[in-house]
Amino acid sequence: MSAELTAALVREDPYAEDCAEKATRLLAEMNALTSFHAERCLPYLRILSAAFHAKTQFDCLADLPFIPVRLFKELELRSQPQELIVKTLTSSGTTGQRPSRIFLDKSTASAQVHALVRIVRSFLGIKRLPMLILDHPGVVKGQNTFSARGAGILGFSQFGADHTYALLSDTLHPDWEAIGSFLDRHRRERILLFGFTFILWQHLLLVAEQDGRKLDFGDSILIHGGGWKKLEESKVSNTEFKQRLRHTLGIRSIHNYYGMVEQTGSIFMECEEGYFHPSDYSEVIVRDPRSLEVRTMGAPGLIESMSTIPMSYPGHVLLTEDLGIIQGPDGCRCGRRGTFFTVLGRLPTAELRGCSDTYQVPS
Amino acid sequence: MITMVLPKRKADHKQQLQRLIESKPLPPFDPLVVEFIDAVSKSVLLDSAMSRLPEMASVAHWMRKGHIAELRESFQERQKGRVCVARGMVLHFAPSNVDSIFLYSWFLSMLVGNSNVVRLSQRRGEAVRLLLEKIGFLLDQPKFQPIETRSLILAYDHEDSITEQLSQVCQVRVLWGGDESVRRLRAIPMNPLGMEVVFPSRFSLAMLDASEISSASESLLRQLAGRFCNDSYWFDQKACSSPRLVVWVGERGTCDFAKRQFWPNVQEEIRKRNIQYPEVVGIDKLVTAYVSAGLGMVDSIEPNPTGTVSRVHLSQNARPEFRNLECGGGLFFEAEIPDLKCLPEILSERDQTLSYFGFRREEIRELAFSLPARAVDRIVPIGSALTFSTIWDGNDLLLTFSREIDLE
Numbered sequence: 134m135s136a137e138l139t140a141a142l143v144r145e146d147p148y149a150e151d152c153a154e155k156a157t158r159l160l161a162e163m164n165a166l167t168s169f170h171a172e173r174c175l176p177y178l179r180i181l182s183a184a185f186h187a188k189t190q191f192d193c194l195a196d197l198p199f200i201p202v203r204l205f206k207e208l209e210l211r212s213q214p215q216e217l218i219v220k221t222l223t224s225s226g227t228t229g230q231r232p233s234r235i236f237l238d239k240s241t242a243s244a245q246v247h248a249l250v251r252i253v254r255s256f257l258g259i260k261r262l263p264m265l266i267l268d269h270p271g272v273v274k275g276q277n278t279f280s281a282r283g284a285g286i287l288g289f290s291q292f293g294a295d296h297t298y299a300l301l302s303d304t305l306h307p308d309w310e311a312i313g314s315f316l317d318r319h320r321r322e323r324i325l326l327f328g329f330t331f332i333l334w335q336h337l338l339l340v341a342e343q344d345g346r347k348l349d350f351g352d353s354i355l356i357h358g359g360g361w362k363k364l365e366e367s368k369v370s371n372t373e374f375k376q377r378l379r380h381t382l383g384i385r386s387i388h389n390y391y392g393m394v395e396q397t398g399s400i401f402m403e404c405e406e407g408y409f410h411p412s413d414y415s416e417v418i419v420r421d422p423r424s425l426e427v428r429t430m431g432a433p434g435l436i437e438s439m440s441t442i443p444m445s446y447p448g449h450v451l452l453t454e455d456l457g458i459i460q461g462p463d464g465c466r467c468g469r470r471g472t473f474f475t476v477l478g479r480l481p482t483a484e485l486r487g488c489s490d491t492y493q494v495p496s
Numbered sequence: 497m498i499t500m501v502l503p504k505r506k507a508d509h510k511q512q513l514q515r516l517i518e519s520k521p522l523p524p525f526d527p528l529v530v531e532f533i534d535a536v537s538k539s540v541l542l543d544s545a546m547s548r549l550p551e552m553a554s555v556a557h558w559m560r561k562g563h564i565a566e567l568r569e570s571f572q573e574r575q576k577g578r579v580c581v582a583r584g585m586v587l588h589f590a591p592s593n594v595d596s597i598f599l600y601s602w603f604l605s606m607l608v609g610n611s612n613v614v615r616l617s618q619r620r621g622e623a624v625r626l627l628l629e630k631i632g633f634l635l636d637q638p639k640f641q642p643i644e645t646r647s648l649i650l651a652y653d654h655e656d657s658i659t660e661q662l663s664q665v666c667q668v669r670v671l672w673g674g675d676e677s678v679r680r681l682r683a684i685p686m687n688p689l690g691m692e693v694v695f696p697s698r699f700s701l702a703m704l705d706a707s708e709i710s711s712a713s714e715s716l717l718r719q720l721a722g723r724f725c726n727d728s729y730w731f732d733q734k735a736c737s738s739p740r741l742v743v744w745v746g747e748r749g750t751c752d753f754a755k756r757q758f759w760p761n762v763q764e765e766i767r768k769r770n771i772q773y774p775e776v777v778g779i780d781k782l783v784t785a786y787v788s789a790g791l792g793m794v795d796s797i798e799p800n801p802t803g804t805v806s807r808v809h810l811s812q813n814a815r816p817e818f819r820n821l822e823c824g825g826g827l828f829f830e831a832e833i834p835d836l837k838c839l840p841e842i843l844s845e846r847d848q849t850l851s852y853f854g855f856r857r858e859e860i861r862e863l864a865f866s867l868p869a870r871a872v873d874r875i876v877p878i879g880s881a882l883t884f885s886t887i888w889d890g891n892d893l894l895l896t897f898s899r900e901i902d903l904e
Contacts, residue, residue: 176790183789
């Protein structure tokens with residue numbers, strides 16, 4: 134495992150492998166991880182026995198035993214003894230639901246950092262950039278448990294210098310003074326902006342628009358993530374999102390990332406062409422939401438996300454509840470190789486109420 | 497928010513409540529009440545959109561004059577000359593999973609002469625909306641005025657203060673609902689003289705004789721699959737009486753053969769009825785199946801767990817808590833036992849309805865006497881699991897809603 138990891142780390146560009154090369158390498162790593170977790174995580178082993186005849190070695194990526202990402206809300210899934218767990222990540226979770234709990238040991242935590250560094254550096258370069266965090270400092274308080282938002286901010290902070298928070302802790306109102314002096318300090322420098330899609334939209338952009346403020350962030354790159362769910366509800370497209378940020382805040386380059394707390398580190402960055410790219414650490418396939426059969430390129434379905442990172446919990450092959458489309462194997466115009474894809478949003482929720490008039494077509 | 501659903505013309509639920517409190521009870525099976533219930537039945541049956549819905553059709557059938565007469569006969573028979581009269585005012589809390597329950601609860605109480613307050617949830621199905629409309633129309637007719645003055649239907653969600661006010665003036669409180677809501681409502685004090693009847697979450701199972709299935713004809717298997725689908729899918733497997741565990745009785749090999757005979761017929765029936773759930777329901781079932789496996793409750797998951805029929809095999813040493821792993825939409829636990837005598841070992845107090853196929857009446861009677869404490873309140877043929885009975889969860893509702901005058 135660690136030899137392969139080191140080998141992967143040596144290569145600079147995390148997007149150099151083509152699909153075929155990667156499939157072979159990744160399959161070996163994934164099979165190794167499946168065996169590893171089967172030996173150490175009893176609930177995972179039970180699932181493999183019940184649904185996959187206890188097999189741990191598979192012949193292709195599509196056959197790998199995926200588990201629904203929601204399982205981390207329902208079960209305590211850990212492949213290392215509690216005393217080796219150094220950090221527990223939790224998802225924010227929708228109301229009424231239990232949050233996911235992700236248990237990290239030292240080596241998984243550091244593998245997350247390595248992966249994130251290689252992926253993000255390929256967009257930012259190696260120099261630390263002045264960093265404006267489009268959130269409030271209250272999110273990162275807490276000792277050993279972190280919200281996904283807090284973990285994201287801490288994870289990305291390593292790419293920045295002169296970390297400055299753009300929102301005030303108690304009101305979430307823009308701290309225009311702090312933003313202004315940050316910009317004054319870094320005129321003509323390339324700056325990094327980081328935040329959560331909905332937070333920066335709601336609490337920075339909309340407020341700036343309402344106040345009629347116009348800013349110029351200059352040579353800036355924005356990296357944002359956390360999901361489109363709330364923006365989708367307000368019918369804001371990615372194109373509109375970018376246009377309005379460019380117009381009001383003068384942000385030049387904007388990259389969304391797709392990721393989940395269950396696979397922190399191996400995030401999927403949006404390229405200049407607007408597509409998400411798996412890196413050396415990850416791969417995606419898309420499945421039919423009803424049959425769970427693998428869907429071909431161009432057809433929408435549930436995103437299955439693979440990651441080489443998780444060693445302290447069995448989260449290396451996860452079936453998400455997000456819908457996406459594989460746009461191609463290799464050949465994205467941005468130049469990155471391997472699979473590239475788009476995300477359509479969450480699988481619509483529905484609640485069975487038990488009324489016979491809801492779904493049944495009377496015969 | 498409190499909405500007064502019925503009667504329609506009255507603006508204020510407090511005034512209407514006062515009318516209820518002041519009304520004298522009606523005698524049991526008063527002809528006007530029987531006529532009213534029959535009129536509701538007719539108005540449902542005359543509406544083709546409603547009578548097409550299996551749930552509404554069975555409600556309408558239950559309300560017919562003929563059936564009510566049967567109820568009166570058995571009520572009188574059980575009294576054997578004793579004097580039973582209404583208790584006064586009954587407060588009903590309708591469950592959210594099976595919409596029609598409120599009607600049975602209300603009308604049975606009305607039949608023995610009580611005034612009734614029914615609390616519905618703000619979220620209601622379309623069929624119930626139509627049904628309430630028809631009832632409201634009938635209540636407005638002058639001849640049914642004695643019933644109108646004794647009925648109040650309210651819709652509200654979590655206003656505990658109104659629940660407390662109503663609980664202080666009722667003689668019986670009837671709670672239908674999930675464990676959580678029953679627990680919450682029971683904590684609200686009621687009239688010290690009042691009594692409470694509770695119908696919390698239950699679990700139900702079906703039991704099939706493997707050798708009877710193995711030797712059954714194709715047409716019998718098809719019919720059985722149809723009845724099993726009625727029990728399981730009418731309320732999206734969310735009704736307490738819908739089977740969630742299927743127990744096969746027989747030798748292991750015979751059980752395996754019987755399953756291969758039975759399940760394809762269920763699949764075919766579902767295809768014919770065009771039962772299909774939203775995609776996320778399949779994912780819910782996948783998650784529940786994997787959680788069950790992860791907890792050691794289930795040792796094998798049949799292929800295609802996201803399909804309309806999902807089958808998981810119960811582990812030998814599964815704890816009774818597997819009953820809490822619930823998602824509806826057609827997820828079945830399966831188990832095998834060599835002999836009917838082994839059934840009591842796997843039962844628990846949560847178990848309500850045991851529906852069966854392939855057993856003789858004597859065998860079933862014998863089983864009824866060997867049941868563990870509290871487990872199983874109904875044993876009915878497959879196909880009748882959802883049939884409403886005046887005996888529910890071990891209570892005779894007509895007797896529960898009335899009081900006996902000790903006459904010497």
